[in-house]
Amino acid sequence: xxxxxxxxxxxxxxxxxxxxxxxxxxxxxxxxxxxxxxxxxxxxxxxxxxxxxxxxxxxxxxxxxxxxxxxxxxxxxxxxxxxxxxxxxxxxxxxxxxxxxxxxxxxxxxxxxxxxxxxxxxxxxxxxxxxxxxxxxxxxxxxxxxxxxxxxxxxxxxxxxxxxxxxxxxxxxxxxxxxxxxxxxxxxxxxxxxxxxxxxxx
Amino acid sequence: xxxxxxxxxxxxxxxxxxxxxxxxxxxxxxxxxxxxxxxxxxxxxxxxxxxxxxxxxxxxxxxxxxxxxxxxxxxxxxxxxxxxxxxxxxxxxxxxxxxxxxxxxxxxxxxxxxxxxxxxxxxxxxxxxxxxxxxxxxxxxxxxxxxxxxxxxxxxxxxxxxxxxxxxxxxxxxxxxxxxxxxxxxxxxxxxxxxxxxxxxxxxxxxxxxxxxxxxxxxxxxxxxxxxxxxxxxxxxxxxxxxxxxxxxxxxxxxxxxxxxxxxxxxxxxxxxxxxxxxxxxxxxxxxx
Numbered sequence: 001x002x003x004x005x006x007x008x009x010x011x012x013x014x015x016x017x018x019x020x021x022x023x024x025x026x027x028x029x030x031x032x033x034x035x036x037x038x039x040x041x042x043x044x045x046x047x048x049x050x051x052x053x054x055x056x057x058x059x060x061x062x063x064x065x066x067x068x069x070x071x072x073x074x075x076x077x078x079x080x081x082x083x084x085x086x087x088x089x090x091x092x093x094x095x096x097x098x099x100x101x102x103x104x105x106x107x108x109x110x111x112x113x114x115x116x117x118x119x120x121x122x123x124x125x126x127x128x129x130x131x132x133x134x135x136x137x138x139x140x141x142x143x144x145x146x147x148x149x150x151x152x153x154x155x156x157x158x159x160x161x162x163x164x165x166x167x168x169x170x171x172x173x174x175x176x177x178x179x180x181x182x183x184x185x186x187x188x189x190x191x192x193x194x195x196x197x198x199x200x201x202x
Numbered sequence: 203x204x205x206x207x208x209x210x211x212x213x214x215x216x217x218x219x220x221x222x223x224x225x226x227x228x229x230x231x232x233x234x235x236x237x238x239x240x241x242x243x244x245x246x247x248x249x250x251x252x253x254x255x256x257x258x259x260x261x262x263x264x265x266x267x268x269x270x271x272x273x274x275x276x277x278x279x280x281x282x283x284x285x286x287x288x289x290x291x292x293x294x295x296x297x298x299x300x301x302x303x304x305x306x307x308x309x310x311x312x313x314x315x316x317x318x319x320x321x322x323x324x325x326x327x328x329x330x331x332x333x334x335x336x337x338x339x340x341x342x343x344x345x346x347x348x349x350x351x352x353x354x355x356x357x358x359x360x361x362x363x364x365x366x367x368x369x370x371x372x373x374x375x376x377x378x379x380x381x382x383x384x385x386x387x388x389x390x391x392x393x394x395x396x397x398x399x400x401x402x403x404x405x406x407x408x409x410x411x412x413x414x415x416x417x418x419x420x421x422x423x424x425x426x427x428x429x430x431x432x433x434x435x436x437x438x439x440x441x442x443x444x445x446x447x448x449x450x451x452x453x454x455x456x457x458x459x460x461x462x463x464x465x466x467x468x469x470x471x472x473x474x475x476x477x478x479x480x481x482x483x484x485x486x487x488x489x490x491x
Contacts (some may be wrong), residue, residue, distance in 0.1 A: 003304040010297065011290065051290070060288040062254055064305045065277035202254050 004066065004074035005081065008048045012082075015047050020089065027093050033102055034163070037090050037110040038117075044082040045118055046133070049075060049125050058202045072194045075122060076186070083114050105167045108175065115182045119189035126196040204230040205266075206352050206384045207251055212260035214246060221246060221408045224260070228403075231381045233374065234413070235395035236388035237476060238405035239484060244388040247405065248356050251386075252282060264352070278307060281345025283387075285357040287337050291330035295323060295340055306348035314347040335366045342370070346377065353377070355387035359394050367391070371398050392476035402476065406483055424458040425478055427451070428469030437464060443486035454482035 019040055026036045052061065052071075061071050087107050094102045125133060148155045169175070207228035214221045221243050228234050238244050249255040250262055253269045253276075262269060264276045289298050295318070303309045318325060321339040332340065338358060345353050353374075359367045375398060377383055389395065395402060396416075403413040414422070426441070429450050438444060440461050441453035454474060455461040462471060 003301075006304070007301045010301065011293070056284075056286050056288045057290065059254060059284060063252055063277065063280070063282040063288075064302065065274045066305065067273050202249075 001066070001070040001074050001077075004061075004071065005078045008051070008074070008078050009081075011051045012044060012048055015044065016085075019043065023086075023089060024093055024097075027090070028097060032106075033090050033094065034106050034110045034113070037086055037107070038113050040086045040089075041079075041083045041110070041114040042117060042121070044086065045075075045079045045114075046121070046125075046130070048078055048082065049122070050130050053125075053130055055202045058200070062202065068198050068200075069194050072126070072197045073190065076190045076193070079114075079118050079122075083111060087111075103167075105169075109163060109166055112178055112182050115186050119185045123189055123192045123196060126193045126200075206230045206264065207386065208261075208263045208266075209247070209250065209257075210261045210263075212250065212257040212262065214250065214255065214257050216246075219243070219246075219408060221257075224408070224410055226403060226410055226413065228384065228386050229401065230384050232400040233378060233385045233387075233398050234401040234403055235392075235399035236386060236403050236405070237390075237392055237395065237480060238388075239480065242405045243408040244405055245356060248354060248386075248388060251354060252280070253277075278348075279351045281342075281348065281350030281353045283338070283341045283345050283353065283355040283358050285360055287329065287332070289329045289337075289340070292328060294326050294328055296325040298329065298340075299344075302344055308349040310347055310349060313349075314343060317343040317346060334361045335363070338362060338366075338370065342373070351382055352384045352386065355385070357388055357390065359389055359391050367394060374398055392480070395476060404479065404483070406480075407487065411483060419476075419479070420473055422456055422458055423474045423479055424455050424461060425472045425474045426453045426455055426461060426465065426469050427472065428465065432465070432468055440464065441482075441486075443482045445482075445485070454478060454486075 023036060023040055027033065052058065062068065087110070090107070091102050094100050121133065124136065144155075152158070205227040207226070209224060209226040212221060212224040214224075219241065224243075224247070226247070236244055236247070246255065250257055251264065253262075253273060256269075265279060267276050269276060289295075290301075293301075299314065303311075317323075317339075321336075321343065323336060323339055323343065329337075329340070342358075359370060362370065371394060374385055378385065399416055401413055401415055402419060404411040427450060430446060433444070433451060440457070441455050444451050444453040458471070465471075
């Protein structure tokens, strides 16, 4: 199965190379590492999925001695690896460019956000196609705007506050709780994707 | 004789298509050609053999193993050659090898290089620049390089020029020198099979019409040609189907000996091609449905 992850990394190397300067540029402007880390990770995870999306590639992968469970699992394990690669890049760049060590709380929040988002994204992608993800994302964005406009006018501020609170929490038990929740969500999503993929027809 | 592939009472239905109570065996050490018209269910059958599709009921076993428990062990022993490009278009063959090689325990680099040279395949060009023939060669090289015992091919000769088709058939012939190997391939171009196949499996409308040795087909089936007035009800019943014209009739029989006895030398009896058998079987079904 690790062959499959290796394969994804080989195929993603160009995307890595494109992503890296963008990441550098963004961090040079001294923007939030959380947002950048989140976006870069999601782009990689989504790209790793997209390269194997064609039916012909699915036929190839399924004719090789891999089980469907392994094919799906490689994406889930791979995703965690990509997150750490991005984190590593952010850590290095912050250190080199600004001479600071990225606070681990920031990385922690980013990790949770990516894991949470991916948990919904991957089963969605396995069930539908990538192109619907854009539509779904637009749908969520519009809903978000509607919520801000009609119901909770200060939603943005509230989120900012929440993030700020999370960043300043000193109680490690809460972190532990959040990590556990994230993991449960991720593993549940993993099982769901295996189920969806098992019944796919190519 | 040992069976490499066994499909037993398999059912599979899609919208507007159905494989019903379908059983099929493929013998070890031989080339089996798989024929049938468009939509007969050839690809569906091959996909079930590859576990790309699961049957609604019935069992599929390869090398005497089932996919549920032995999926990886089975796939280690199969080489799959598809009609389409199933490689990553943006990669070169060299990179593609890097991806495929670790998946197989029996991968043989020497063999791979040997065939790359034999086929004159470029290692560093992107796969999307490959022609159909090159694609097929690449696919076959991969299938051979991991010492597959069973090679399954879905329409390998479609879209290839005649000289390359011949080359491919020669190569398959060469592969078959090793008696442990088995080849199963579907095709539209039935003349290819006359050159290489030991067994023919004929599928029509989701039904398995027959699997027979090539020589047996020639013994049993015949094309009969004669004058229209030769036909009466009894004789017409002898035939799978009949094509009548102003000049006479042409028909297919599945019982050459009996037909010969009935008609004696009043009709012309000829060796049928596989195409004849396919054509008349299809026509027969349309008539009697």
